[in-house]
Ligand code: BES
């Protein structure tokens with residue numbers, strides 16, 4: 001490692017309460033794109049709980065103009081400075097600190113702090129961006145009441161926003177104007193926000209459960225004025241849902257959402273002033289897909305829900321990040337399930353967890369839901385903190401039941417309102433409200449790794465009992481070799497040979513359990529559960545609804561899987577049985593590809609899918625999910641040594657076989673589902689479109705030229721982006737001139753809409769055709785691409801590296817080399833985005849020796865760069881560690 005002085009690691013165990021506190025903050029901004037002047041007036045006092053000592057304020061990339069304590073200007077020798085801090089000594093118990101700094105939003109390509117996006121000025125402060133605006137105690141346990149005044153040229157920046165309510169505004173004679181905002185709720189600096197620009201505003205309102213009127217406002221570029229309705233509808237749905245489900249009411253007179261084009265993440269929950277990536281706000285039928293509509297609804301909900309889970313009750317330190325993120329993801333998942341299909345939502349959430357989080361847990365960056373240390377906190381906004389964190393809170397809900405959970409969250413919000421707390425405080429509130437102990441359960445917060453359950457059933461014909469033996473284990477992770485047994489809620493049911501549910505009574509119990517599903521408590525490394533009064537050998541349905549984030553090892557025949565797929569009353573498990581069947585089939589095919597043996601699939605599979613397709617009983621969205629093949633990445637994770645080429649060939653073969661075997665059915669269903677009328681975003685229509693487009697994707701796999709025509713026709717007739725893009729994806733993955741034509745026509749039509757252009761980049765980045773990398777390199781020079789825009793980077797580079805395994809893992813290493821070049825550029829421009837892109841190498845040890853060699857070289861090329869950002873340094877070092 002040639003990095004000069006390696007960045008410092010921060011440990012949870014070193015947490016100390018702050019030595020100083022801040023009661024109020026007055027910020028005064030004189031805005032300019034190239035030059036912004038910030039005056040900050042802090043009323044501060046010593047924290048008597050602290051250890052005493054100097055006052056160390058965080059600050060980075062700041063030009064310091066002046067420091068005053070109680071009105072007295074300090075001389076250069078009266079304070080100390082480092083590149084990351086301003087240190088003041090010999091302070092009174094209580095004092096006013098006034099600091100003036102100068103910053104350059106124009107030069108801020110990292111998009112942290114105050115930066116320029118298009119013609120807007122906006123901020124992003126989580127986690128540690130506020131220190132790029134002024135010197136401050138930039139940590140979440142320092143909470144203050146903020147007043148913000150902004151001065152700027154009126155013509156250039158007619159709209160100027162900050163957190164809370166606008167108190168006053170006025171004009172100067174020189175063409176500048178000013179506004180003053182006040183947020184009465186004490187908050188940490190990471191929730192501070194400011195926006196200035198020429199924006200269109202769409203308004204609505206919401207009456208809260210106690211009868212208060214809240215003004216709802218969405219701010220977007222003028223050209224997007226027709227794309228605000230869906231975000232506003234989603235916001236109103238969120239506000240009502242949180243009142244009904246968690247009893248949580250909004251607490252300011254105004255709630256604002258601003259869309260910006262350059263944003264590192266999806267969206268940010270700044271108090272009263274959420275800032276969103278424009279891709280997570282803007283929607284119109286012609287430009288946004290069902291998936292976009294769905295995502296926008298979920299993310300608007302997510303950021304809104306943070307108002308309680310995150311803002312009113314915030315995190316003590318960044319190790320507690322999952323306290324707000326895990327819980328809020330669970331809340332947004334519940335919300336989306338309530339607004340759409342619960343079954344489909346669960347399938348999507350679990351699928352994402354298994355493909356992304358299980359891979360993280362099995363790789364070099366594995367960390368617990370509450371990490372013990374980090375170098376760069378931005379690297380810990382991970383699927384583990386988010387998705388596994390949500391599963392952990394979801395398991396608590398399963399354990400205490402819906403009512404108990406609500407009692408627990410009520411107590412949590414009441415007890416800790418206005419405080420900065422820990423995941424232990426959250427657990428304590430649930431324990432106290434339910435009078436239970438969750439001590440062992442807390443291991444889910446401190447132990448990394450995905451537990452594995454080995455399950456073996458045994459039917460006793462003589463005694464009519466069915467016993468289920470369970471052994472749990474957890475693989476080692478880089479941080480920890482020895483794992484203790486987890487407390488795992490295992491939801492199970494038993495089916496008789498007709499597929500009907502059996503009554504569940506455990507040995508020693510007086511009567512059968514009331515429900516057909518019951519939650520077994522696993523808390524030892526080996527346990528046996530014996531069900532009595534079971535008249536004939538049952539088929540077990542295990543881990544219903546995916547009741548815990550674990551892997552299952554249970555031998556199942558294809559017949560058993562087909563039986564569950566057709567009969568289980570738990571829709572998640574029906575889907576899961578189907579997926580297991582497909583995975584088994586695909587892994588057998590992979591094996592045959594590797595041995596160069598002829599490929600074939602058993603007839604039963606085609607019959608199963610035919611029944612599924614033609615049954616009118618099931619929700620079309622579920623049928624579509626069941627017919628979707630597991631991704632190449634997920635299959636790779638199921639192999640000891642991932643074989644990209646064999647996986648691709650096997651998956652292609654299965655897809656083609658199903659397509660040919662069920663051509664008539666796919667065609668019939670396509671026609672049947674094809675008449676949804678004018679586009680509407682609702683579950684029913686969305687379900688129909690998803691099944692129809694799934695059929696289309698199979699139909700084009702038959703290589704029948706008629707199907708190419710069908711794609712073209714669909715694109716031509718479509719009034720919505722869901723159908724348009726499905727046609728385009730199908731064509732772009734085919735050899736032949738139609739794909740080229742379609743791509744060209746699509747770009748011509750949409751070149752002025754940056755979000756649609758991102759889709760166009762993605763379609764090409766994901767193409768499995770062999771010339772894809774060459775095409776991508778060309779696209780990087782195209783006017784549609786700007787490496788400084790994170791959405792462009794994710795759409796092109798990110799999609800290629802993460803969702804195009806056959807090309808990214810090209811044998812000659814060209815895909816890896818390409819990514820290295822991009823990471824080196826991005827490391828300087830935008831370290832957060834660079835580090836995210838590096839994530840494509842997470843599973844590098846999963847591949848064959850020659851690919852491993854190439855990836856190792858790629859990682860070393862990055863590691864040997866001078867001036868590595870802490871973000872990239874941390875990830876690359878952990879990837880290369882033995
Ligand atoms: N607080 C985060 C946004 C954030 C993350 C800001 C990291 C700075 C650094 C926000 O609440 C969030 O979690 N956003 C998610 C979307 C959400 C639906 C999971 C995002 O941006 O991806």
Ligand code: ZN
Nearest residue numbers: 302306325328
């Ligand atoms: Zn969040």
